[in-house]
Amino acid sequence: VKRLELTLPGRSEVFIGDGALEALTPTSGRLAVVVDENVERLHGERLRGLWQGHRCEWMTVPSGERHKTLRTAEALYERLGALRLERGERVVAVGGGVTGDLAGFVAATWRRGVEFIQVPTTLLAMVDASVGGKVAVDLPQGKNLVGAFHPAAQVLVDPSFLTTLPVRERWAGLAEVVKTALLAGGPLFDAVDDGLEAIAAGRSDATPVIESCVAYKAEVVARDPVERGERAVLNLGHTLGHALETAGGFERLLHGEAVAWGLRAALSLSGLDDARARRLVERLPCVSLAGLTRDEVIGHVRGDKKSEGGEPRFVLLDAVGKPRFGVRLDERRWTAEVDRLLALGAE
Ligand SMILES: NC(=O)c1ccc[n+]([C@@H]2O[C@H](COP(=O)([O-])OP(=O)(O)OC[C@H]3O[C@@H](n4cnc5c(N)ncnc54)[C@H](O)[C@@H]3O)[C@@H](O)[C@H]2O)c1
Numbered sequence: 001v002k003r004l005e006l007t008l009p010g011r012s013e014v015f016i017g018d019g020a021l022e023a024l025t026p027t028s029g030r031l032a033v034v035v036d037e038n039v040e041r042l043h044g045e046r047l048r049g050l051w052q053g054h055r056c057e058w059m060t061v062p063s064g065e066r067h068k069t070l071r072t073a074e075a076l077y078e079r080l081g082a083l084r085l086e087r088g089e090r091v092v093a094v095g096g097g098v099t100g101d102l103a104g105f106v107a108a109t110w111r112r113g114v115e116f117i118q119v120p121t122t123l124l125a126m127v128d129a130s131v132g133g134k135v136a137v138d139l140p141q142g143k144n145l146v147g148a149f150h151p152a153a154q155v156l157v158d159p160s161f162l163t164t165l166p167v168r169e170r171w172a173g174l175a176e177v178v179k180t181a182l183l184a185g186g187p188l189f190d191a192v193d194d195g196l197e198a199i200a201a202g203r204s205d206a207t208p209v210i211e212s213c214v215a216y217k218a219e220v221v222a223r224d225p226v227e228r229g230e231r232a233v234l235n236l237g238h239t240l241g242h243a244l245e246t247a248g249g250f251e252r253l254l255h256g257e258a259v260a261w262g263l264r265a266a267l268s269l270s271g272l273d274d275a276r277a278r279r280l281v282e283r284l285p286c287v288s289l290a291g292l293t294r295d296e297v298i299g300h301v302r303g304d305k306k307s308e309g310g311e312p313r314f315v316l317l318d319a320v321g322k323p324r325f326g327v328r329l330d331e332r333r334w335t336a337e338v339d340r341l342l343a344l345g346a347e
Pocket residue numbers: 036037038039042063064065068095096097098099101121122123124125128129130131132133134135144161162163164165166169172255
């Protein structure tokens with residue numbers, strides 16, 4: 001098991017590898033373990049066995065973005081209230097980014113904040129969502145509108161969860177992996193370039209790639225914990241990606257599927273003449289964009305969280321490993337890119 005330490009506001013330890021679950025720090029207090037229903041069904045028994053020495057109170061939450069709401073949070077507050085969970089006790093999230101964001105939000109707000117532990121079970125959550133301290137729930141008005149910075153004291157990454165992850169979800173996670181490879185360059189880029197399909201098919205161990213992605217995100221986040229600047233590079237491919245995801249009503253496209261399209265756009269807007277980078281991005285499956293309307297997508301780009309006064313900001317690449325953030329682009333350029341994506345994805 002590899003151990004990484006992050007300095008966020010507070011200290012965060014990440015354990016990666018088989019056996020990571022056993023790194024859970026023992027304390028005398030209880031653990032409110034919030035677990036995704038699918039993960040509970042597939043891995044619940046193993047988890048109960050592994051953690052039988054801890055005082056776990058299990059609470060299952062329904063799967064899916066549409067449950068990342070104040071309503072589900074309220075149901076959890078009721079359970080915590082019935083248990084009288086105290087300040088010194090802990091909340092553990094076991095699941096993908098939805099469960100992590102939701103349980104993290106509850107941990108951040110319950111009695112003004114209790115210690116939080118993340119056990120990511122999707123590739124996306126392992127390489128991205130569980131690291132960095134952002135937690136949130138959605139409102140009808142938008143995604144992640146109510147949230148907090150509440151870094152997990154421990155992140156326990158056990159790659160064996162991935163054996164049961166559906167292939168569509170693996171590819172969605174790999175889009176964030178490709179994003180990180182483009183940002184970091186170097187050995188991570190080479191490893192992803194060599195192993196992409198093998199990881200998607202579960203034929204090769206994803207552990208080294210997960211480690212490098214976490215290390216990269218940890219570095220960026222440590223330099224800019226509450227996103228005043230540099231952390232924005234992590235939004236490579238996300239300005240257009242989010243807009244497509246939103247235009248699809250969060251049901252048509254998974255987050256990573258939208259990001260895969262967004263990365264194509266980012267490379268083209270960067271004018272990057274790098275055949276290897278372009279080929280890598282094109283190896284991510286492109287799901288159909290049929291039925292998404294141009295005006296809607298453009299409206300969502302303008303309304304992006306990171307836009308200022310309706311003017312979107314982009315992350316571009318000067319080269320693989322050399323991102324630039326906060327870039328303004330001529331409106332004609334990025335709307336033409338929206339047209340190009342919608343045409344490519346029309347079948
Ligand atoms: N906080 C952050 O920094 C951050 C970063 C990126 C994304 N996010 C959030 O993460 C969420 C997306 O996360 P996600 O892609 O993990 O989706 P998810 O949590 O919805 O999980 C995807 C699906 O996989 C299932 N699942 C989870 N683990 C499994 C396993 N081991 N085997 C089989 N099935 C499994 C779940 O039940 C669900 O149906 C979004 O809400 C997004 O906003 C947060």
